[in-house]
Amino acid sequence: MFGVNTTSGYLLYSRKLPTLQPFAITVYDNEPPVAFNDPCSTLNCQHMCVNTQSGPKCLCSEGFDLNSDNKTCTDASIFYAKGFIVSNASMFVMHEIIANGQKVQDNIIKYIPGTIIESLAIDSNLDIIYLVDGKNLIFDWIANLLGWIEPRLSSIQSFSVNSQITDTIYSSLQNPESLTVDPYTGELYWIVGAPEKSIVRGSWTRNAPKVLISAANLNSPRSLQFDVTSQRLYWLEHTFIKSSNANGSDIKSHINTKGAKKIFAYKGYFVWINEDDLHFHIANTFQAEYTLPTLQNPKDAAVFDSSLQDDKRGTCHILNGGCEEICLPVENGRRCECDIGLKLQPDQSCDSVTDFSHGRILQIDLQNGTVVKLPLSVNKATGLAFDKSTMKLFFSDNSTKTITSTALHGRDTEVFYTPGFAYAASLEIDYSTGNLYYTAVGPTASQSYIGVVHRATAIHKTLHNNMGIPHDITLCSSKGYFFWTEIGNKAKIGRAIMDGTTPSYIATRGIEMPNGLTADCSGKLAAERCIILASRLFWTDGFLNRIEFSDFNGENRHVLASDSDAFINDIVIQGRSITKIDKITGSTVQFMSDHPEFGRLDSLDIYADEIRDVSSNCSINNGLCSTFCFPTPTGRTCGCQDNVNLQSDQVTCEGVVRCQTLQRNLNFTDCLPYPGQSCYVNCKTGYQLVINRTVSCGSGGQWIPSTDKICKGKESTSETRQSGMIYNYMNAVLSAVGAIVVSMVILGFTCLMKRKINNTRKTAKTPSSNTRHDTTSTFESHGYTGAEEEHYHTIDPVYDTMHDGYNEPRNPYLVVLE
Known part of the structure; x- marks a missing residue:
């Protein structure tokens, strides 16, 4: 039996009834009753x-x-204060809504002679029912407008109750049907299309219609309704009720109505017409709760409830009053506030330990107790672990059954691991390897276990299973053990080697609710008090409201401190203190004020120094293991993920991927080329280091970053400049030589032309039949095409020098200088 504070949710007291099975409770007061006259x-x-x-x-x-x-x-009225109004072609009936939701026999029935009722709308503040022979009549009680669909014109019409003017809002629509309105924004919603239908949004002010949900995401929708309470759209798809946000996002499927004609949502209920009955269904259940006979051949239905037609603009009822976090009702409207540690901004937004009740993670200054809410989106956070080495925060969520990693500022947030049917109750980091240990609570004992996830590859290994309800876990890597607590029918504290072997229970008596667990692995002398501090295990008992400790074998148990009615949860060690308790004397250390606005605080981690408990057997080169390295009391063992065996070398897992270590440009030093491991590199002769000296082996067997980018051809900055100078000098020399050659060619050509003219003059009287032959002979005799006159061919070596090497694979002026 428990007594709980209804405001904060804290446990006030508890009593154990071991031999009884109570099923009812009442209050007894032994003071005699006082006489009272009514x-x-x-x-x-x-x-x-x-x-x-x-x-x-x-x-x-x-x-x-x-x-x-x-x-x-x-x-006062022919109407009940609240009710459902159902109409057919000639009359309507009102069924009363009362507090316990039971049926009322004396229904109000009204016959409307000479009228064909197709649709109705209600002004519940003025007790008015509007009837129309058109389709989908709606009433906007803020704008005081009636709207309906005119099938003959494929249009949406409006009628102002104030000015008595009828107007066309939209025309030439494609088979419009099922009109509804959000009175707080003046936005209209309807269904268009045939045979494929979409949901469209417009407005009284004729904003361009926009498709919210396309036909690809719908299946013949009908009976569209906007619910002002939930601010969602509801509609029928075949026989199912579906819904979405007002912007078309977050589509959900609810209940199978088995042939409903008309549906609407009302204060946590779904109501629909099926044949001649009204069906009522609680929104979060799966079967109809109540069926009520109504009119024969019903055509339309509506809710009569003046509380739904209150103008709540500027209050907390509509979209949280426009506040990002907390909206407080006040006399003249509302006031926005921020969650703890955050500051309200002019636009009513807020900037920027797990609080399970309020779904948040808090950061507390260890010096002055200042509290800040981290800018993280969580629902039911349970476990928490902060990695000092990478400054990564890990937290588990009970509602999503995930483990998420994130930076403290909320960036780089991603799901790290999903335990499956179970949720992670507690998290702990092994600083020897960076791997994450956790306890998983499943629906049954066989689905509850303790596991470890490889940080680099996210592969998993189950260490211990078939247990009670595992709760907290703590590691002592330097000693090779992990410890855990179990709650439920029999509370226990267990210990195992970090590879999961030799599990045993070291504390089973005198324990009721071991919520928190932490290990002090230091085992050193406290010089100021001359006390030898052996390695200790500390735990909290939420039922007995005390903190106990023992050695790692569960012996030498002592109560360190008690805190009545505190329902102590998690516990960590920092220096000499466990949260607010001195770990030697048990005296309270005040460092922060009470915060009654906190909910149930589930998990705790601390970052106050750079001290890390590690095992050197695994912290160096992952203990030469290909996958998991587990510290043990005598050294280390290697392990593999679930359903994978270790090879005969007791180091490598079967099928493990290796990264290639034979590289043309670099050598690896002190390297274990398995996924998740990092290696140092040295560039080979002729290559120079360009970026960092380490690479990591990726899950697919590739080096990250690519080894081609680590070491490149050795051409330092000074050598590059020297090579460039030589290249420029040779270009200048060759350019000068080229100019000389061109001058010589021009000079030779000029002399040739002069000789040609002279020869022509000398042979002017020679017969024409011999002229061509003599001229050709003259050209050949002077070396331009012949091979005998070598002095004319001195241009060839120069030309060859200029072009030698440009078309060759190796150019002596462009190769790397050794």
């Missing part, structure tokens, strides 16, 4: 009487007014 007994109220501070007072039932005699009541 003042209402002489007032003779017609309906009811209540006692107030000023005396007895008569009241009337809903739908009635108190008369001037302050005793009798008169029917």
